[in-house]
Amino acid sequence: MKKRGRLRAMKKRQRIVILAVIAWVAFGVVAGLAIVSLTAEESDVVTVAVALPATYSQEAQAGEGLFKANCQACHGPNASGTKLGPPLIHDIYNPGHHSDEAFYLAAATGVRAHHWPYGDMPAQPQVTREEVGLIIRFVRELQEANGIVRKAY
Numbered sequence: 283m284k285k286r287g288r289l290r291a292m293k294k295r296q297r298i299v300i301l302a303v304i305a306w307v308a309f310g311v312v313a314g315l316a317i318v319s320l321t322a323e324e325s326d327v328v329t330v331a332v333a334l335p336a337t338y339s340q341e342a343q344a345g346e347g348l349f350k351a352n353c354q355a356c357h358g359p360n361a362s363g364t365k366l367g368p369p370l371i372h373d374i375y376n377p378g379h380h381s382d383e384a385f386y387l388a389a390a391t392g393v394r395a396h397h398w399p400y401g402d403m404p405a406q407p408q409v410t411r412e413e414v415g416l417i418i419r420f421v422r423e424l425q426e427a428n429g430i431v432r433k434a435y
């Protein structure tokens with residue numbers, strides 16, 4: 283009798299250990315999946331390291347100030363990207379893929395989200411077409427300094 287009692291007690295302990303191991307593994311799997319899905323979401327947001335040109339043209343210098351005032355909050359310092367908007371110093375914005383007209387249009391009418399997960403870009407009607415032209419010079423000179431040049435699409 284005594285022996286049986288001990289046996290049962292041992293089995294019970296074994297069961298508890300097995301259940302604990304299962305719970306531990308299940309927790310690990312769930313935590314692992316959560317981490318994977320979090321990093322997947324974060325990796326959709328792109329920021330880039332931007333090399334600065336040695337000198338800017340006069341237009342680009344004027345454009346820099348306008349960019350800071352009107353675009354930088356979303357597109358980041360030197361158009362390097364933030365959590366709110368993509369980097370414009372990125373190959374998809376090379377002049378062959380996004381011509382200057384795409385910039386004029388973006389500022390005048392906004393942009394429907396299509397390349398990225400950030401959402402729509404609101405129009406920036408406070409910026410005149412002439413000012414956008416200066417911003418474009420600033421962005422193009424930064425692009426060139428980072429090896430982003432016209433490619434045919």
Ligand code: HEC
Pocket residue numbers: 349352353354355356357366367368380384385388389393394395396397398399400401402403404406409417
């Ligand atoms: C409130 C945030 C915000 C501001 C301010 C903003 N943008 Fe954007 N912009 C975005 C987002 C988000 C996208 C990406 C949309 C997509 O393609 O998914 C975008 C996309 C663009 C594009 C790509 C257009 C295309 O055809 O794909 C250009 C060019 C651009 N922005 C220029 C500018 C300029 C120039 C300014 C300042 C005058 C500016 N943006 C201000 C958020 C912003």
